[in-house]
Amino acid sequence: MKKIIFLYIIFFSTQISSQETIEDAWIFLKDKPNATTFLNNPLTMVSQRAIYRRETQGIAFDEKDVPIHTGYYNQIRNEENLTILGKSKWLNAIHVQATVSKIKTLSSKYNFIKAIEYANKSLNFKGKRISKNGVQNHVNKFSNTLSDFNYGDAENQIKILKGNELHKAGLTGKRQIIAVIDAGFPNVNTLEAFKRIRDNNQILGGYNFADRNDNFYTRNSHGTHVLSTMAGYLEGKFVGTAPDASFYLFITEKAESETVLEETLWVEAAEKADSLGVDVINTSLGYTIFDNPNHSYSYADMDGKTTFISRGAEIANSRGILVVNAVGNSGNSGWKYLAAPADAASVISVGAVDAVGEIAPFSSFGPTSDNRIKPEILAQGLGVTVINFSSGQVSLSNGTSFSSPIVAGLIACLNDNEGFILKSVNKRNKNLNDFLKEELYKSADRYNNPTNQHGYGIPDFEKAFNNYISVFSVNEILLNDIKVIPNPVTTSFYIKNLQRDLKDYQITLFDILGKKVSNYQLNNQSIDISELQKGVYFLKLDKANTSATVKILKQ
Structure with missing residues (x-):
């Protein structure tokens, strides 16, 4: 008793x-x-x-x-x-x-x-208990892996994705706004590498949600390094993936601790980004294990529906924002799986490869607990070049934290032609963001044979761009053998068709946003476009019920 x-x-x-x-x-x-x-x-x-x-x-x-x-x-x-x-x-x-x-x-x-x-x-009434596998180590996800070695420029990390082809086409993010949600941005307001975006007023503002104040040029340097992969510029040494995009900088992560509050702060920042008209969000953050072990997540929670942050990310996508997130750096740890919000179905989750395209051992594994493919795509994250927040020089670093913004910048470039694409996509009742992601995933080298760590593999942004715009270039009635010679064009070009006379066709040139540039008459003479800026244009030929659209690259 x-x-x-x-x-x-x-x-x-x-x-x-x-x-x-x-x-x-x-x-x-x-x-x-x-x-x-x-x-x-x-x-x-x-x-x-x-x-x-x-x-x-x-x-x-x-x-x-x-x-x-x-x-x-x-x-x-x-x-x-x-x-x-x-x-x-x-x-x-x-x-x-x-x-x-x-x-x-x-x-x-x-x-x-x-x-x-x-x-x-x-x-909670139906709460999921944390995993009993003993993996409860709080890993410092912002550990310093930088070196002072001056690597040079960022050529490889852009070219491995064919992102340079977007830049050649004049797609540099000029009409896009990217929100970077991270741990801090010290020295972005002073470093030479960010002078270009400061002088061009490409930093539109930001907020420090972690400290509830307007000073976002503070806290952990992780965000500075992340931003540099998209916006950094040192002439002849370094160019980010979206050099002409505009940016909002939001701090939501308190690097000295790991608490569920950071999930709420992230959702607040995403809501603010939405209200400001942001097109792309990059987040190189992820949440699984917290300082309070009772708050930690299990693998079962990585279903895209359980965590507060992943639910918020899904809503961000439903508002028309492209959300890009690092899949995580736990590939060779006891946990090994992805972290929230990379598990959200609509989020573009990015893993890491090295300079030659081999998977980085630390890149986290999918799938989600409900068996969806994650990560979707890969980018360089091992031996990647960033701008060192302290020295201001090009340095080496590792992590999916950098794979994600490299991709986010190029996605902004790919989305830079949205005004033109919309006219075609909306006719076909397709969601623009879903269409972009579909073409991006299809361009990847493992699309037909995905794995738990590679996802669909390394995307080809040139291929994705061509497929993305091809929907607008479909002939209503096929005009066979239309040729623009030369193409790419430097100053002028001819139009040839071997099967019919084109002299009575109305010829109209549009820019990438679908704005009419000029009308032309075809009299067996060349069409001079030497005064036009470099970039992608579309030549449309019309006559009665017959039409065709041809893409032209002006160099």
């Missing part, structure tokens, strides 16, 4: 102790009472550029875009012994920290609460 009483006291004491433990939780709200007012006035939620991005992609605003109801938020905020750490309008959730007993009282107190989800999954 004494033994039973003693065990009961231990059990009861443990229960009391757990109730008094400070915990993180997300409070999910039932509704947004003022949704109609906001939806009737989109500029109260997002910028004009964000509205344009939605309109061109045919994506309507919905209740997810509406801010959290102020009345609900204030009632939670005014609760004693409770701290609000963050919030998400997309998920209609408030991230709080308090004792478990305090958090539990909220459901009965407020009828606007839909559900409460604890970071400690054992406290």
Whole structure:
């Protein structure tokens, strides 16, 4: 009897102790009472550029875009012994920290609460317990692997993906905005390698969510190195993959710790990026193991639906943003698998290879726990060149952290022609982002034979670009043997067709955005385009019910 009483006291004491433990939780709200007012006035939620991005992609605003109801938020905020750490309008959730007993009282107190989800999954009704495999080591994912060796330029990491062919075509990201969500950007405001984007006003702004202030040129240098692979420029030494893109810089990662708060901060940053009209998000972050082991994820959680950050990434994609994420550096560790949000179905997850295309041992494995192919594609991440935040010189580094932005920059370049593509894709009822990803994956060298570590393999951006725009170049009625000579064009060209006379055809030249450049008459003379800028153009021939479109590269 004494033994039973003693065990009961231990059990009861443990229960009391757990109730008094400070915990993180997300409070999910039932509704947004003022949704109609906001939806009737989109500029109260997002910028004009964000509205344009939605309109061109045919994506309507919905209740997810509406801010959290102020009345609900204030009632939670005014609760004693409770701290609000963050919030998400997309998920209609408030991230709080308090004792478990305090958090539990909220459901009965407020009828606007839909559900409460604890970071400690054992406290949730259907929570998934963390893996029993003993892999609970907190790895410093920002360990310094840089050297002072001056490698030279970034030629290989661009050419292995045929990204240079996009640049030759005049696609350098000029019409694209990239949000970099990372751990810090020290010295981006002073280094010579970023002078070009500073002078051209390509840094549009940013925010430090980690410290809740406007100083984003601080904290961990990881973000500086990541940004350099896209935006760095040292004449004759280094060129990033998207040299003419514009950037927002957001800090959400606290490199000195690993907590679930960073997931919430990431979603906040993604929401901000959406509101500003961002086209591409790059994230070289991933979450599996936290300092509090009760918050850590298991492989079963890597299903793209469980983690808060992956749910946020899925919504970002549904708003028309291309999300690119490093798959992780755990390939040769006990965990070995990918990390959230790389597990999200819509996220383009990127693994790492070396300079000759061999898989990097550290590159994390897929598939997701629900057996989807991850990573989708690969880029150089072993012996990759970056700009050293301290010296400002070209240095070597390793990690899928750099594979991801190399790809993100080139995706921005590939997407740089979206105005022209939209006219064709929308006619075929295709989602523009899905179409781009489909062609990118198809271009990869292992598309027909993917593996758990390679995914579809190394993409060929030249091939993806040609396939991406080919949908606009399909003849309504085939004109056989049309030839533009020469092509590429330096100053002028001829049009030839061996099977019919083209002199009565209307000839129109369009730029990459679908804007008409000029009309021409064909009189067996060359067409002079010497005054045009370098880049891709489309020559359209029309007569009655017959038409054809031919791509021209102006050099």
